Amino acid sequence: MSPSWAESLITSPMTSLPSLSRSDGSTGESASPPATPADMSPYIDAQAYSLPTIDAMNLPRHADASRPAYPNTLPDIMDPDTARSVSVQRLCCIGAGYVGGPTAAVIALHNPHVRVTVVDRDEKRINAWKGKHLPIHEPGLNDVVRAARDGLCGRKAEHERRDYANHAQAREESVRQPNLFFSTACTQTIAESDMIFISVNTPTKVRGVGAGRATDMTALEGAVRDVAMHARPGTILVEKSTVPCKTGQLIKDILEAYRPGVSFSILSNPEFLSEGTAVRDLMRPDRVILGCESTISGHRAAAALANLYAAWVPRSKIAPINIWSSELCKLTANAMLAQRISSINSISAICERTGADVSEIAKSIGMDARIGPQFLKAGLGFGGSCFRKDIASLTYLAESLGLPEVAAYWQQVITMNNFQRDRFARSVISSLHNTLRGKKIAILGYAFKKDTGDARESPALDVIRILLEENPNSIAIFDPLCSEADIVRELRAVDSETEIMQPRGPVEIVSDPYTACADSNAVLVLTDWDMFKLRKSNRAVQSKVEEHQFDGAAPTTILQLRHKADKIPVPAATLLTPPHTPDMKGASLETEARLMPEPACPPECVECKSMAARSVSKSVDITEPVDWSRISSSVKEPKWVFDGRGILDASAMVGKGFRLETLGRVSLY
């Protein structure tokens, strides 16, 4: 194995080793051959040691709060000379989830010279990334993955074809080689890489110290251990996962424990993408935060990462900051966004009692440039895998630092979020005479927000949980993207003792909105899918529908790729692999470079079968607005609709015969 370029980095100061004891009392040297080059420290058998479990309490053992470890005096890592001197050849991303997959794909797309490999222990997930049915739905993602993973073909410009006389007859040729790979070979990929992104899950601990609030670092710890044991000296480790402040120190401690004396660089590069707009967010980020150590090796590592982003992000948007600030700014950003949602939701409760309209208030205050219009949509409160857990982590961190008032302040954001779901569900029950026995409830939308099939931590789950306590006859759930298996998994986690799924329980997942609503006593809109919207005119819905149409069509040219990535220009030259790059003109590429044919699925492909089944019943088409008149004719009087997302126009719904209740508005019927 050739030494990593990063080995040339100057060693950064390491903290001293935590004393480790081996259960068998031996020295720790293993008889098995080292998995790393000969100049490495002896291979340490990880399983034989017990490292302390990491949680937010676990602040660095050597930290002296009065003396910042990384003074905030960073030289300019954007300096062209520094930037030129460092370049990554092989990038590994550990974790092929909602962050790892799209982030690696976009980096690979813009850096055709870098071999990007995404690794995960979950073989099913990796196979899905390799095939036709990606494991996550994100508008535009298919094309980005296909271009980077499968390469591009096209016709060469005339002048270049003359240079390649042997290929003169060829009409279609490869103009970009694949540089995005997916693999379960974690250790091998780690050993071959110059830079490693850690994009593993960091959920909330469910048991033990800090359960319900502290971050469960098991996955991160495992990934860092793999890196410690298999990476080459000097490899750059990038924290992409959202982690408690000071995790960089913990990573250092683990590395030092498993590979004493070997130098690695650690960067914090939090991800700010939102699900449903991941490709757009990655293509056009507001900022890229690079937290680095204030050492020469830290700066060079940051410059290497900055170089990857600079392939498409203006350098002015790439911000080097100190590593602790970087870790904490991610939690802060999520907490502030969630706080806005809780703030407007608190006002929505006042609106319902006074006759004020929360959407008018949001619009009015959002016109103040100091407040701004985003994240002021009142409704069921925030769901998803991050806001709740990141605020919980922040409160735990604050408490651990002896700041209970700070913890209580942020805890209130979660309290308000729970209040919103609770009072929504209770208003449904009270409108139906305080009992759901013998009644059917239709749920339109399960995902925590539109344009994603992610069923984790959905507000719908809390609402359904409260409704189930009233023993309804049935609850029929329709969501255009969440898989039945994911919804069932989430519901079962609430109560693993009782069978809640039909035929023995009340809940069923159905494949179209009309079946869900037929004969129901109440229809609950729990996700803001465009297809559920009803406006006075359907214009708003229509423009959204057009946006989605790019997804359905099979794009064949770079021009279409550019469209699909939300009309963000992808510089043609960066898409190609030499020798084509220098001579080819962007214009000809736009019309001639094409995606390769999609990989074929095996005949027994479950996804294909399920898609075929859906198109037979013609039920799921996220571009098709639901026909509320049809629903009106099939529901039971008095035709209750409860809008948890504020997406239905009150007068239009009343015009169709419904009784509408919307969070943040007085009822209209």
Ligand SMILES: NC(=O)C1=CN([C@@H]2O[C@H](COP(=O)(O)OP(=O)(O)OC[C@H]3O[C@@H](n4cnc5c(N)ncnc54)[C@H](O)[C@@H]3O)[C@@H](O)[C@H]2O)C=CC1
């Ligand atoms: N989902 C989102 O929109 C965003 C998430 N984040 C943060 O990014 C991190 C990842 O989130 P998601 O992508 O949503 O998680 P995810 O659960 O979708 O994906 C994590 C993946 O890591 C894999 N994994 C865990 N340990 C591993 C190991 N040792 N070796 C190989 N693979 C391993 C898991 O099998 C899983 O496929 C979290 O810290 C999250 O807070 C940050 C911004 C946005």
Ligand SMILES: O=C(O)[C@H]1O[C@H](OP(=O)(O)OP(=O)(O)OC[C@H]2O[C@@H](n3ccc(=O)[nH]c3=O)[C@H](O)[C@@H]2O)[C@H](O)[C@@H](O)[C@@H]1O
């Ligand atoms: O760390 C993360 O995981 C990510 O968390 C959020 O992204 P995400 O959770 O994917 O989606 P959001 O668009 O933020 O929505 C979160 C929840 O808030 C709700 N929401 C959002 C906006 C609003 O005005 N009102 C509102 O109720 C949504 O319906 C959804 O349930 C942040 O927006 C991302 O910047 C961040 O990277």
